[in-house]
Amino acid sequence: MQAxxxxxxxxxxxxxTGNLAIFCSDERFVNATLEFLKRQLGIDSCDLMVVAGGPAFIxxxxxxLMDRLDLLLEAHKVKQVIFIAHDDCGYYKHxxxxxxPQTLKEKQREDLLSALIKxxxxxxxxxxxxxxxxxGEVIFEEVKL
Ligand SMILES: [Zn+2]
Known part of the structure; x- marks a missing residue:
């Protein structure tokens, strides 16, 4: 019998496509994040690294996780990476x-910048x-060096 x-x-x-998005697995932000990638950044398709804390592992x-990232960058010839951190992140709270909360946000911004530089x-x-x-709406604010 066939399954x-x-x-x-x-x-x-x-x-x-050479695109990779790295963000937290928090389901409250996942759908909005995928929509943001498509509609605001024009990224219709990309590799994903979705883990608790998102780019904090960098x-x-x-x-x-760094080994997996390096593998993806190399094997899929990644040209653009999008990092997304989010407010009220359980990983950072843990x-x-x-x-x-304000100190956590500052820590997350520092980590994003550190990941950018890396x-x-x-x-x-x-x-x-x-x-x-x-x-009641998810907003995405760019964090720049
Ligand atoms: Zn999170």
């Missing part, structure tokens, strides 16, 4: 227990954003 199969309804595309030098040194186009909720 049950499900059709995706999506046409297969066998190309890499300044924190988490070797296992890592820095007891710090007030990847810019590899001659890759990098942009970073901080997502937060305003009037």
């Amino acid at each position: 049950k199969r499900f059709r995706s309804g999506m046409l297969w595309n066998d190309e890499f 300044p924190n030098i988490e070797i296992a 890592l820095h227990k007891g710090l007030p 990847l810019q040194s590899k001659s890759i186009k990098v942009r970073a954003f901080f997502a937060f909720v305003d009037s």
Whole structure:
């Protein structure tokens, strides 16, 4: 007996665009983030690294994830990376227990900038954003050096 199969309804595309987005797995921000990538940045397709804390693994030098990132950059010839951190991130709250929200935000911005510098040194186009909720809508604010 054949296992049950499900059709995706999506046409297969066998190309890499050279785009990679790295953001937190927090589901409250995921749909808005994918929409933001498509509609605001014009990135219809990209590789994803979606982990708790998003790009925090870069300044924190988490070797296992850094190895995966380097593999992607090389194998998929990544030319542009988009980092997105977000407000009220459970990863940061866990890592820095007891710090007030404003201090956590500052730490996240520092980490985004640190991640930017790290990847810019590899001659890759990098942009970073901080997502937060305003009037019930997710807003993405660019974080620049
Ligand atoms: Zn998060």
